[in-house]
Amino acid sequence: PTAQKRVYGAIAGLTASFGDPYTTFFPPSDAKIFNEDVSGSFGGVGMQVDLNDKGQIVVTPLKDSPAQKAGVRSGDIILSIGTTTVDGLSVDDAVKLIRGPVGTSVTILFARESEKPVAISIVRDTINIPIINAYKRDDGIFVIELYSFSANSVDLFQNALRQFVESGTTKLML
Numbered sequence: 001p002t003a004q005k006r007v008y009g010a011i012a013g014l015t016a017s018f019g020d021p022y023t024t025f026f027p028p029s030d031a032k033i034f035n036e037d038v039s040g041s042f043g044g045v046g047m048q049v050d051l052n053d054k055g056q057i058v059v060t061p062l063k064d065s066p067a068q069k070a071g072v073r074s075g076d077i078i079l080s081i082g083t084t085t086v087d088g089l090s091v092d093d094a095v096k097l098i099r100g101p102v103g104t105s106v107t108i109l110f111a112r113e114s115e116k117p118v119a120i121s122i123v124r125d126t127i128n129i130p131i132i133n134a135y136k137r138d139d140g141i142f143v144i145e146l147y148s149f150s151a152n153s154v155d156l157f158q159n160a161l162r163q164f165v166e167s168g169t170t171k172l173m174l
Contacts, residue, residue: 029096044099045106045122047072049091055079056086056094058110062127070122076110079117100124134160141171 001009008027015025046065047058056078061068078086081097089097098106107121131153133145142164146157164172 030092042099042127043102043104043124044095044127045070045072045108045124046127047098049078049094049098051091056089056091062130065127066122066125070120072108072110072120072122073112076112079109079111081108082106102126132156132160134163136167136169140169141173142167142169143173146174 008025012025015023045067046062047067048060048062049056050059051057054077058067058072058074058076058078060074061072078094080086081094084097086094098108100106102124105121105123107119109117109119111117129150130147131150132147134143136142144157144160144164146153
Protein backbone atom coordinates (compact mmCIF):
# COMPACT_ATOMS: atom_id res chain seq x y z
CA PRO A 1 0.00 0.00 0.00
CA THR A 2 0.99 3.60 -0.51
CA ALA A 3 2.19 5.74 2.38
CA GLN A 4 -1.14 7.59 2.32
CA LYS A 5 -3.10 4.32 2.63
CA ARG A 6 -0.91 3.28 5.57
CA VAL A 7 -1.59 6.60 7.31
CA TYR A 8 -5.35 6.23 6.71
CA GLY A 9 -5.15 2.65 8.01
CA ALA A 10 -3.36 3.81 11.16
CA ILE A 11 -5.95 6.51 11.79
CA ALA A 12 -8.79 4.03 11.18
CA GLY A 13 -7.18 1.61 13.64
CA LEU A 14 -6.81 4.35 16.24
CA THR A 15 -10.46 5.39 15.96
CA ALA A 16 -11.58 1.73 16.08
CA SER A 17 -9.58 1.25 19.30
CA PHE A 18 -11.98 3.58 21.14
CA GLY A 19 -14.61 0.83 20.98
CA ASP A 20 -17.29 3.40 20.14
CA PRO A 21 -19.48 2.32 17.21
CA TYR A 22 -20.16 5.99 16.39
CA THR A 23 -16.51 7.01 16.17
CA THR A 24 -15.14 6.28 12.74
CA PHE A 25 -12.57 7.60 10.29
CA PHE A 26 -13.47 8.51 6.73
CA PRO A 27 -10.76 8.92 4.11
CA PRO A 28 -11.43 12.02 1.96
CA SER A 29 -13.51 10.21 -0.71
CA ASP A 30 -15.77 8.63 1.93
CA ALA A 31 -15.94 11.89 3.89
CA LYS A 32 -17.19 13.65 0.74
CA ILE A 33 -20.04 11.15 0.35
CA PHE A 34 -20.89 11.37 4.07
CA ASN A 35 -21.00 15.17 3.90
CA GLU A 36 -23.23 15.01 0.81
CA ASP A 37 -25.58 12.61 2.61
CA VAL A 38 -25.72 14.87 5.67
CA SER A 39 -26.31 17.99 3.57
CA GLY A 40 -29.30 16.34 1.93
CA SER A 41 -28.28 16.89 -1.69
CA PHE A 42 -25.67 15.56 -4.12
CA GLY A 43 -25.06 14.85 -7.80
CA GLY A 44 -26.48 11.45 -8.68
CA VAL A 45 -29.33 9.52 -10.27
CA GLY A 46 -31.73 9.24 -7.29
CA MET A 47 -32.15 5.62 -6.33
CA GLN A 48 -31.77 3.83 -3.03
CA VAL A 49 -29.50 0.79 -3.35
CA ASP A 50 -29.07 -2.08 -0.91
CA LEU A 51 -27.46 -5.52 -0.84
CA ASN A 52 -29.49 -8.70 -0.53
CA ASP A 53 -29.09 -12.36 -1.50
CA LYS A 54 -29.63 -11.49 -5.19
CA GLY A 55 -26.92 -8.81 -5.21
CA GLN A 56 -27.06 -5.03 -5.31
CA ILE A 57 -30.70 -4.19 -5.71
CA VAL A 58 -32.65 -0.98 -6.25
CA VAL A 59 -34.85 -0.54 -3.20
CA THR A 60 -36.65 2.36 -4.84
CA PRO A 61 -36.00 5.16 -7.28
CA LEU A 62 -36.74 8.51 -5.65
CA LYS A 63 -39.85 10.30 -6.87
CA ASP A 64 -39.19 12.52 -9.91
CA SER A 65 -35.51 11.53 -9.96
CA PRO A 66 -33.49 10.90 -13.13
CA ALA A 67 -33.54 7.17 -12.28
CA GLN A 68 -37.33 7.07 -12.06
CA LYS A 69 -37.72 9.10 -15.27
CA ALA A 70 -35.29 6.73 -17.06
CA GLY A 71 -37.40 3.71 -16.12
CA VAL A 72 -35.47 2.23 -13.18
CA ARG A 73 -37.75 0.04 -11.08
CA SER A 74 -37.81 -1.19 -7.51
CA GLY A 75 -36.27 -4.66 -7.49
CA ASP A 76 -33.90 -4.05 -10.41
CA ILE A 77 -30.61 -5.83 -9.75
CA ILE A 78 -27.48 -3.88 -10.67
CA LEU A 79 -25.07 -5.95 -12.76
CA SER A 80 -22.60 -3.25 -13.78
CA ILE A 81 -22.02 0.48 -13.52
CA GLY A 82 -20.26 1.82 -16.58
CA THR A 83 -17.64 -0.82 -17.35
CA THR A 84 -17.35 -2.02 -13.73
CA THR A 85 -19.19 -5.17 -12.65
CA VAL A 86 -20.62 -4.97 -9.14
CA ASP A 87 -19.55 -8.49 -8.11
CA GLY A 88 -17.48 -8.02 -4.97
CA LEU A 89 -18.24 -4.30 -4.71
CA SER A 90 -19.71 -2.90 -1.52
CA VAL A 91 -22.83 -0.76 -1.75
CA ASP A 92 -20.69 2.25 -0.78
CA ASP A 93 -18.29 1.56 -3.68
CA ALA A 94 -21.23 1.18 -6.07
CA VAL A 95 -22.67 4.48 -4.85
CA LYS A 96 -19.31 6.17 -5.51
CA LEU A 97 -19.53 5.00 -9.14
CA ILE A 98 -23.17 6.04 -9.54
CA ARG A 99 -22.77 9.52 -8.08
CA GLY A 100 -20.95 12.17 -10.03
CA PRO A 101 -21.06 15.67 -11.44
CA VAL A 102 -24.46 17.02 -12.42
CA GLY A 103 -25.01 16.83 -16.19
CA THR A 104 -22.79 13.79 -16.73
CA SER A 105 -24.26 10.39 -17.51
CA VAL A 106 -23.76 6.89 -16.19
CA THR A 107 -24.86 3.66 -17.85
CA ILE A 108 -26.12 0.97 -15.51
CA LEU A 109 -26.89 -2.61 -16.55
CA PHE A 110 -29.88 -4.00 -14.67
CA ALA A 111 -31.24 -7.54 -14.41
CA ARG A 112 -35.00 -7.80 -14.21
CA GLU A 113 -37.10 -10.77 -13.26
CA SER A 114 -38.11 -12.78 -16.34
CA GLU A 115 -36.61 -10.20 -18.70
CA LYS A 116 -33.30 -9.78 -20.48
CA PRO A 117 -30.81 -7.43 -18.79
CA VAL A 118 -31.37 -3.81 -19.74
CA ALA A 119 -28.76 -1.04 -19.97
CA ILE A 120 -30.07 2.37 -18.96
CA SER A 121 -28.10 5.57 -19.44
CA ILE A 122 -29.03 8.14 -16.82
CA VAL A 123 -27.99 11.80 -16.73
CA ARG A 124 -27.01 12.79 -13.20
CA ASP A 125 -28.80 15.70 -11.58
CA THR A 126 -28.93 17.34 -8.17
CA ILE A 127 -30.67 14.89 -5.87
CA ASN A 128 -32.44 16.30 -2.85
CA ILE A 129 -33.06 13.58 -0.31
CA PRO A 130 -36.61 13.76 1.03
CA ILE A 131 -36.24 14.57 4.72
CA ILE A 132 -39.64 15.55 6.05
CA ASN A 133 -43.26 15.65 4.95
CA ALA A 134 -45.94 17.56 6.87
CA TYR A 135 -49.65 17.65 6.10
CA LYS A 136 -53.13 17.72 7.65
CA ARG A 137 -55.25 14.65 7.00
CA ASP A 138 -58.97 14.80 6.20
CA ASP A 139 -59.77 13.55 9.72
CA GLY A 140 -58.05 16.62 11.24
CA ILE A 141 -54.84 14.92 12.35
CA PHE A 142 -51.66 16.76 11.45
CA VAL A 143 -48.91 14.35 10.37
CA ILE A 144 -45.15 14.93 10.39
CA GLU A 145 -43.13 12.22 8.66
CA LEU A 146 -39.37 12.35 9.21
CA TYR A 147 -37.57 10.22 6.59
CA SER A 148 -33.92 10.87 7.44
CA PHE A 149 -31.64 12.97 9.59
CA SER A 150 -29.46 15.55 7.88
CA ALA A 151 -27.85 18.90 8.57
CA ASN A 152 -31.14 20.72 7.94
CA SER A 153 -33.53 18.27 9.68
CA VAL A 154 -33.86 20.48 12.75
CA ASP A 155 -34.93 23.54 10.76
CA LEU A 156 -37.34 21.52 8.63
CA PHE A 157 -38.85 19.90 11.73
CA GLN A 158 -39.29 23.31 13.39
CA ASN A 159 -41.07 24.55 10.25
CA ALA A 160 -43.32 21.48 10.30
CA LEU A 161 -44.20 22.15 13.96
CA ARG A 162 -44.98 25.75 13.04
CA GLN A 163 -47.33 24.47 10.31
CA PHE A 164 -48.98 22.22 12.90
CA VAL A 165 -49.61 25.15 15.27
CA GLU A 166 -50.95 27.28 12.41
CA SER A 167 -53.20 24.44 11.16
CA GLY A 168 -55.58 24.97 14.09
CA THR A 169 -55.76 21.29 14.97
CA THR A 170 -54.72 19.84 18.32
CA LYS A 171 -53.98 16.33 17.04
CA LEU A 172 -50.44 15.49 15.96
CA MET A 173 -48.97 12.24 14.66
CA LEU A 174 -45.20 11.86 14.28
